[in-house]
Amino acid sequence: MLLGCIGDDFTGSSDLANTLAKQGMRVTQYSGVPDQPADPVIEAGVVALKSRSVPVEQAVAQSLAALDWLRAQGCQQILFKYCSTFDSTPQGNIGPVAMALAEALAARRVVVCPAFPAAGRMVYQGHLFVHDRLLNESGMEHHPLNPMTDADIRRWLSLQTGAPVGHVPFAEMRQGAAAIATALARAEEQGTPLIVVDALSDSDLIEIGTALDGLPLVTGGSGIAMGLPGNFRRRGLLSGQGSAWQGHAGRCVVLSGSCSAATRGQIARHLEAGLPAREIRAEEAVAGRIDPAEIAAWSMAQEKRPLVFSSAAPDEVRRAQQAHGRERVAAAIEALFAAIAKALVAAGAGRLVVAGGETSGAVVEGLGLSALDIGPEIAPGAPALRAALPQGGHIALALKSGNFGGPDFFAEASAILRGV
Template identity: 30%
Template sequence: MKLAVIADDFTGGADAASFLKRKNAKVVLVTKIPHKQVECDCLVFALKIRSIPKNEAIESVKQVCEYLKSHPVKHLYYKYCSTFDSTPKGNIGPILDFLLEYYHLNRCIICPSLPENGRTVENGILYVNGIKLAESPLKNHPLNPMWDSYIPNLMKEQSKYPCLILNRKSFDSYYDNCPDRDKHYIIPDYVNIDDAQHIVKLFHNDYLFSGGSGLLEHLFQFHNNEHVFSAKTATKTIVLCGSCSKATKSQIESWINKGKTSYAINPNSNIEELYSYIQESGSEILFYSNAVFGDLTNANRDSTFYSNAKKIESLLSKLGAFAYKNAYNRLIVAGGETSGAITSVLNFTSFYIGKEIAPGVPTLIPTHQPNFHLILKSGNFGNKEFFLEALEE
């Protein structure tokens, strides 16, 4: 294998796999440590480690590192959300610290940019569509809010090691002006493809990388290997939306405006009634949380808020399992937490990577069920026609 990726949630894993697939990599995505040899160029570990206790997250990452001892790769890439995590208890810093120490490394780049989706970094500041992250609509994410745009400030609360800003004017002179240092992180400018190629050229001999999915395809270009996987066309589709993001809201609205079948659920919805609704509906149906059309900007995030979110996640997981057992062969999920829950319930642990529906959102085909299509979308990904376009893949 040439590259291993540790993604901090399921949609992040699919996102990473999609960008690698663009470069004709043979990619396998797994949700657990494989018990046997996996034949591929790139192995993506989709772990649910973004919003769990730090010690549990590090233990999951350690298991991957132990696996890689007997399955060596040229690069290990820790992939996290391109809009980072500004909470002091965020896991990005602790996991990066662990990886530096585990591999006895002195540095790792932090590169959350994904210019294709409007996420860029310049002078250490993370932007979303040209707006500083902390001033963008993404600042109020319910689980991973973004209250600061300056990455060194975000890392200072999470990590024990300092950050070095590397602007593009300094790319070519980096090694001349940067003597040996103690453990540290490097935050390079990355706003376009030229920046990405410069970063890879500069650091391509490093073992450890970290960031969003934007840099992955350029890193793999050093080891390109053609592989094509095709899947049969899906015929029955269920869409399950746990995300309440602005992007997902517009996608739900487009679905409804097209006259497609939909159902708004709430934490107290009766699961048997929902099962009946599936059986009575046609071949395309969408379920979404009724909270998506409410005002979550100033929502009281108390224990009831999180309890209701878990109830919605549980309902959607049960609907996904029911649809799978009732001959639905395309399942589209919006929301990272929901995607992780549903994938776990279905007990899918490894996937081939099929057609890309939108940047960072591929079709996943379970290796043991090649006639089933699974599409996992981060809440903020995709244009307003995403669900409708996914029906055409």
């Protein structure tokens, strides 16, 4: 294994695996830290954790455990992947995890670049934009778990780490890989191991990736990985074989626990089309009034693609959190979707489209999936996936970050997972 990746949620890890596969690497995504060695033909391994919204100490411990396994596979470089909207709080988790990994790897110049231009995420003068809006004006300020109230990534990281943060500004970054490498060396001399690098386009990310050749640790969104495979290719280390994948003809069900504006728009499109849907209220999940087996039976009885969702507007989510507690609401909904997914597979479902990072992680864990093959891209940041089930057989999956995909994502994912 050449490149070892640590993702802080499942959908983001799929996004990263998709990026690396498109660049020609043989990629496998793992659900949590594996308990056995990787297949020797794997060139990039992505360990998907659920560490984005857990306490800082747990996030650090999980990430260091993933690092130990990846280093044991012979990885030459480590990538810590987080969301392109930098989902975190002033206390963590991105900064503390990055610093812990840097210390373990003795890395003294660590790039921080959440840019993902294909999804409208760009870093300019140290500030993160979503399309033409600053991050804290994009809707992310209302995120129920990680509200982003400051677009200045340097300031956010300083709050998390208590340390100064370096910066490679746009004008210097645009001079190319050599200039970026020089700027990173200068930041190291100034004692700022975490260095935010501006990026507005895919070509910027390629240049940044080229400048990172040989550095032990990289951090960022999936876009930062675009330029990394080329470094290994220039050294003749890639096989060029890529990954194999095939679809599944079984019943498709959509599960959504995301409250993002994009996902709610996708749900609205589904409802406008008159397709079957069941809404789950947070109060019902917390009270245990939902029977997963009944939901699965209803889903399998529908002639058209069914949707099961708990994707309320931000105000409704806040009211539920105030009434029952944020952690309790999140845990109840995640556990319910995991149980529904398990009941669906037992009933014969062959394709699941899952919206929401935390929901996706719960579904993968609930199904006991250990490794996922990367398939074709459904939308930027969301590939098709295929995994072996513990009880035998396979399932095709789309694990979508809440903010990703166009209005017709559910229909597009269903078709691609079928192999169309």
